[in-house]
Amino acid sequence: MxxxxxxxxxxxxxxxxxxxxxxxxxxxxxxxxxxxxxxxxxxxxxxxxxxxxxxxxxxxxxxxxxxxxxxxxxxxxxxxxxxxxxxxxxxxxxxxxxxxxxxxxxxxxxxxxxxxxxxxxxxxxxxxxxxxxxxxxxxxxxxxxxxxxxxxxxxxxxxxxxxxxxxxxxxxxxxxxxxxxxxxxxxxxxxxxxxxxxxISNPPPEVPSIEKIVQNPPVFLYASGDSYVKGFTMVLRAIFALEKRRTRAKFILIGKYSDKTLAILNKLHSMIKYVEVKYKGRMEHTELLKLHREAWGLLFPSILEEPLPYTVIESMVARTLPIASKVGGVPEIVEGTKAEEYMF
CATH class of the missing domain: 3.40.50.2000 (Glycogen Phosphorylase B;)
Structure with missing residues (x-):
């Protein structure tokens, strides 16, 4: 043929x-x-x-x-x-x-x-x-x-x-x-x-085998930069809410951030005691995947109808719980799993 x-x-x-x-x-x-x-x-x-x-x-x-x-x-x-x-x-x-x-x-x-x-x-x-x-x-x-x-x-x-x-x-x-x-x-x-x-759903990503080493305090990844539509302001609110409750947690911020946002993040470090915020900036895709090793959850608070976000798919494959807004194809990705309970 x-x-x-x-x-x-x-x-x-x-x-x-x-x-x-x-x-x-x-x-x-x-x-x-x-x-x-x-x-x-x-x-x-x-x-x-x-x-x-x-x-x-x-x-x-x-x-x-x-x-x-x-x-x-x-x-x-x-x-x-x-x-x-x-x-x-x-x-x-x-x-x-x-x-x-x-x-x-x-x-x-x-x-x-x-x-x-x-x-x-x-x-x-x-x-x-x-x-x-x-x-x-x-x-x-x-x-x-x-x-x-x-x-x-x-x-x-x-x-x-x-x-x-x-x-x-x-x-x-x-x-x-x-x-x-x-x-x-x-x-x-x-x-x-x-x-x-x-x-036709996109094929699953080729995520290398990741040995999970999750410890306290819990680590949360956010990989969408300081984008308003991707929900960065919601991440900031979550950080302040945990700080107010004196709950220990660690946030790793990945992606593109403006100089203005970086100045805010620097000021944030002097204002919080219980929540640790680490800025990683833009990363190679393979390096980003390695961060799932210690991550409890992935934050995906987008307010857009994301067709089928690979960030969430990779999170599922890496056994990192996606805490995501109920938009676009996200419910289809997590359908039938525990992650459904964590959509908002």
Whole structure:
């Protein structure tokens, strides 16, 4: 039986990016192992974690840039002789990020599958919240998340072009959502896509065997930086609540934190006695996984409808209890486990 030839269009590729890029990497690895696919990845980054047997091609056309510019470059790329030649050599085009302008070009001669890891078809800024619907307005989102007037003005002018995403996706052969909740939200806003959508959960992460050494006081991980929408303010409230109760605990903060936040954290150290707060900043993924060895719990207080957060999946695999908000695909991850009792 002939191999199915798949062309992947990915602006970012693991270890660049986050959960979506990790999912793409793991999916392609599983497909490659079947021996039924011949895979080529066209990407905008040079340093990628390669899978044996998969061909990787760098192109500056897919270099990550602001969405309107990226979409212009993707459209231009699709009109080049080189890309048209690639299309003729492949049976299916797989789009795991937002290279959507390629869809109408591909459909002239082939099939296209889009894998959604966010809510780009629904909102220009690609996130969605049922907890605070103000965040579904990109202008309000920029104001709350980035405190940037210039970004708010920019998205105010640009958000209308997101209507193109619906036009592009309606031409796709299949659309993959990673959770039932993500599909529910997508179809609620764009019902015309219902017949094209299938729910396929992302493959579990490859977490090395971790020997748990949990001690007192309990250690809690928080890996989402000082993001408002990821719930950083809730973490701060939890720290102060435990301090007020004179409960000993240790919090390890991972991710990106602004200078302003770091100044607050430094001041915090002089104000608390019972709770220890350690700042780790950005870390390699493998180093982050090692922290699960001593962790009792993972804090995931996001107020966004996270499609299927790998942070929570990795926590479950590492036997670290996720203490998470009941958003997006989180209930589907912890369904039938003790962790259900700790959702809020």
């Amino acid at each position: 002939d191999e199915t030839k798949v062309l992947v269009l990915a602006e970012l590729y693991w270890p660049q990016g986050g959960g979506a890029e990790l999912a793409t990497h793991l999916i392609l690895k599983k497909l490659q192992k079947t021996g039924k696919f011949q895979i080529t990845v066209l990407t905008g980054v040079k340093n990628v974690e390669k899978v044996d047997g998969i061909k990787y091609i760098y192109t500056p056309h897919l270099k990550p840039r602001p969405k309107p510019l990226l979409w212009l470059f993707v459209d231009y790329m699709c009109r080049t002789k080189y890309f048209r030649k690639l299309l003729k050599e492949h049976d299916v085009v797989y789009i795991p990020r937002i290279a959507y302008p390629a869809i109408p070009h591909v459909k002239k001669s082939g099939k296209v599958v889009v894998h959604l890891h966010n809510y780009q078809p629904v909102t220009y800024h690609s996130v969605y919240s049922s907890i605070d619907e103000n965040l579904n307005n990109p202008i309000k989102f920029e104001e709350l998340e980035h405190q940037s007037i210039m970004r708010s003005i920019a998205v105010g002018f640009l958000r209308g072009i997101n209507n193109l995403v619906k036009y592009w996706l309606l031409q796709a052969d299949k659309i993959v959502c990673v959770s039932r909740k993500q599909k529910e939200i997508l179809v609620k806003h764009i019902p015309e896509l219902a017949k094209k959508v299938e729910v």
